[in-house]
Amino acid sequence: MTEQNDMLDILLNSEEKLTEKQKRILEAALEIFAEKGFSATSTSEIAKKAGVAEGTIFRHYKTKKDLLLSIVAPTMAKLIAPFIIRDINKVLNTKYERYEDFLKAMILNRQAFLKENMAAFRILIQEIPFHPEMKEQFKEHVASKVYERFTHLVEFYKDKGQIIDLPTEAVIRFTASSVFGFLLIRHLFLPEADWDDEKEIEMTIRMVMNGIRVEE
Template identity: 65%
Template sequence: MSEQSDFLDILLENHENMTEKQKKILEAAVETFSEKGYAATSTSEIAKKAGVAEGTIFRHYKTKKDLLLSIVAPTMAKLLAPFFIRDFNKVLLNDYGDFEDFLRAVIINRMEFAKKHMPILKICLQEIPFHPELKNQFIEHVFNKLIGRFKYIVESYQKKGQIIDIPPTSVMRLSASAIIGFILARTLLVPESEWDDEQEMERTIRFVVKGLSPDPK
């Protein structure tokens, strides 16, 4: 079973009355939104890929945006948030002595997650900034549940003298920018590039650690 099928099984598990045509529409929408983006996708394309008439889509979803929300909103609550948080907690709840070791564990953990859930992650990354409803879902189900733990971790490394004394939110933003940039480049932007993953990961870690290390006295 493909990763996309796994995702769809989870998305549809509480929709026992959904017809086969509806399931095909959702599957086609996920694939097309992921490949082309929401704005560049037409309902006629989705209908053709699903093997249904375009009018069938509008019998179930009033607009293309309703179709997008029917995929991403429940996905955020039922799939991404639980999987993201539960999987990430394996890292966040461990006690790493060094900030460098913590960053390495974060990158490895998030890289695996991105590779496994790339189709729906692409849709979320492309559309969350442009749809307030999706942004609110992300803040509620993911961001708010992680921010407190991150703040605690940053403060613990600051107390050890491993991170400069700046607001924890600044540490999180600066670290996330480098880590997410590395992961997106590897899994989404240039996945075919020939580079040494481990070497690039270590360069990213050194960049973050050096930038956030206190100046030697």
């Protein structure tokens, strides 16, 4: 089953009842939005791929943005939020002896997630800067819950004397920008490059630790 179909199944399991044509519109929109982005996608393309008249889309969704927000954005929340919270909690709940051990586990965890959910992630990254509604939804379902857990974890390693006396928020920002910067370039911007994942992960961890590690 394709990733788009996984996302479709999740939406279809919600309380909203969709017609067969709406299901095809949803599936086509997910696929084309992920491939081309919201702005570069026309409703005529979605209609053609869905096998419906363009007017059928506008009978259900007033505008193209309404299609994004009414279908794609809720699908993002239903699909991504539970997996992110569940999977990252596996890492956050495990007391690794060293902060660098935690970082490696988190990178490997997020890398596995991206490989399974790249289309959904691509839509989120492409569209969230341009749609405040999606940004608020992401903050509500993902960011706030993960950030709170991450704060406790950083404090844990600071108490163990492994992280220098920087504001916890600064440590989180530095860690997140380094880790997710690597993952974005590796899997979204330059996936075709000749990557040595093990080496790149070790260098990313070393860079983070060189900035926050307590000198012995």
